[in-house]
Amino acid sequence: MTARIFNFSAGPAIIPESVLEEAKENLLSLGSTGIGIMEHSHRGKAFLAVYEQAVARCRELAGISNDYEVLFLQGGASLQFSMVPMNFLTSGQTADYLITGVWSEKAREEAQRVGSVHEACSSKDKNFTYIPQELKPGSSPVYTHFTSNNTIFGTQFRTEPTPAAGSFLVCDASSDIFSRPIDVSKYGIIYGGAQKNLGPSGVTLVIIRKDLIERGQKELPTMLQYRTHAKNESMYNTPPTFGIFMMNLVFGWIIKQGGLASMAAKNEAKAKVLYDYLDQSRLFKGTAQADSRSLMNVTFVTGNEAIDQQFVSEATKAGFDGLKGHRSVGGMRASIYNAFPHEGVVELVKFMRDFEARQA
Numbered sequence: 001m002t003a004r005i006f007n008f009s010a011g012p013a014i015i016p017e018s019v020l021e022e023a024k025e026n027l028l029s030l031g032s033t034g035i036g037i038m039e040h041s042h043r044g045k046a047f048l049a050v051y052e053q054a055v056a057r058c059r060e061l062a063g064i065s066n067d068y069e070v071l072f073l074q075g076g077a078s079l080q081f082s083m084v085p086m087n088f089l090t091s092g093q094t095a096d097y098l099i100t101g102v103w104s105e106k107a108r109e110e111a112q113r114v115g116s117v118h119e120a121c122s123s124k125d126k127n128f129t130y131i132p133q134e135l136k137p138g139s140s141p142v143y144t145h146f147t148s149n150n151t152i153f154g155t156q157f158r159t160e161p162t163p164a165a166g167s168f169l170v171c172d173a174s175s176d177i178f179s180r181p182i183d184v185s186k187y188g189i190i191y192g193g194a195q196k197n198l199g200p201s202g203v204t205l206v207i208i209r210k211d212l213i214e215r216g217q218k219e220l221p222t223m224l225q226y227r228t229h230a231k232n233e234s235m236y237n238t239p240p241t242f243g244i245f246m247m248n249l250v251f252g253w254i255i256k257q258g259g260l261a262s263m264a265a266k267n268e269a270k271a272k273v274l275y276d277y278l279d280q281s282r283l284f285k286g287t288a289q290a291d292s293r294s295l296m297n298v299t300f301v302t303g304n305e306a307i308d309q310q311f312v313s314e315a316t317k318a319g320f321d322g323l324k325g326h327r328s329v330g331g332m333r334a335s336i337y338n339a340f341p342h343e344g345v346v347e348l349v350k351f352m353r354d355f356e357a358r359q360a
């Protein structure tokens with residue numbers, strides 16, 4: 001088999017190797033059923049057991065109470081950009097949006113199609129290199145939406161913002177979900193595509209408070225109402241069975257790692273290796289403000305585009321893949337999600353040190 005290389009891709013991203021091995025075993029036969037995981041009916045006992053374990057593990061990991069529903073939907077985080085306002089924002093009402101990057105701007109755009117939006121803060125003035133400390137809440141917003149980790153710009157909220165009085169908190173947690181402990185009780189809705197921290201693309205985890213599900217608009221197309229998916233245990237139509245299976249394995253892997261607190265400790269130690277190096281490097285520098293740095297996506301530049309390109313190209317040849325930064329930031333981005341090995345960051349820093357020495 002071809003050796004696996006260090007994959008710094010921002011998403012779809014690295015999946016724990018043990019999970020891939022376990023998946024491989026179940027492709028031809030799920031357990032002893034004689035039928036592969038992708039070939040099982042979603043109504044059958046075998047798949048239902050997978051689904052139930054995935055929900056149970058998800059609840060266990062994040063301490064999700066019975067006041068919340070755990071849903072596995074399709075359409076990515078991008079469909080949640082629309083579903084949230086369609087269900088909860090009627091025309092004449094306002095929602096607060098915290099604008100900390102491209103994804104929050106996209107979320108806002110969809111809300112603007114439905115109702116009115118108030119910008120509670122924005123870091124656009126400095127190309128989204130920081131997380132604003134102060135919010136200016138609108139008047140009686142229905143909900144307050146934020147993006148916990150800005151995948152493109154390499155910034156991350158340290159803790160959840162306080163929503164305006166009377167509004168519930170909505171979080172796009174696509175790129176840091178389950179990378180650290182989360183107090184679900186502070187949120188109305190948390191959503192995230194699986195392809196960064198939880199598994200393959202094609203399935204979206206939605207954690208939503210049950211009373212909100214009831215409040216949602218009733219005139220929407222059936223598939224766009226949360227109540228449809230809640231009533232049918234995410235199986236109103238054929239769910240992304242393979243994605244749910246993979247997510248279940250990833251949940252199991254996180255539990256084995258010691259749960260979210262342990263995951264956070266590992267992620268902090270891992271990111272520190274890279275940030276410590278960047279802080280003393282004479283060639284590379286981080287693009288995010290120190291107090292806003294992401295533990296998931298580390299963005300950095302040399303300040304010279306030609307050298308950036310040379311670095312990415314040499315790094316790729318040396319087996320460090322996916323380091324090219326997003327076009328809106330340029331430079332480099334190392335995505336080091338839960339499944340990314342500590343050793344890979346240590347190796348990258350060695351390579352960067354060597355590159356820096358050769359440049360000097």
Ligand SMILES: *Cc1c(COP(=O)(O)O)cnc(C)c1O
Nearest residue numbers: 076077078103151172174175193
């Ligand atoms: C990747 C990403 C998205 C887009 O997710 P899709 O599943 O492709 O719709 C949205 N928000 C954030 C923060 C992301 O990182």
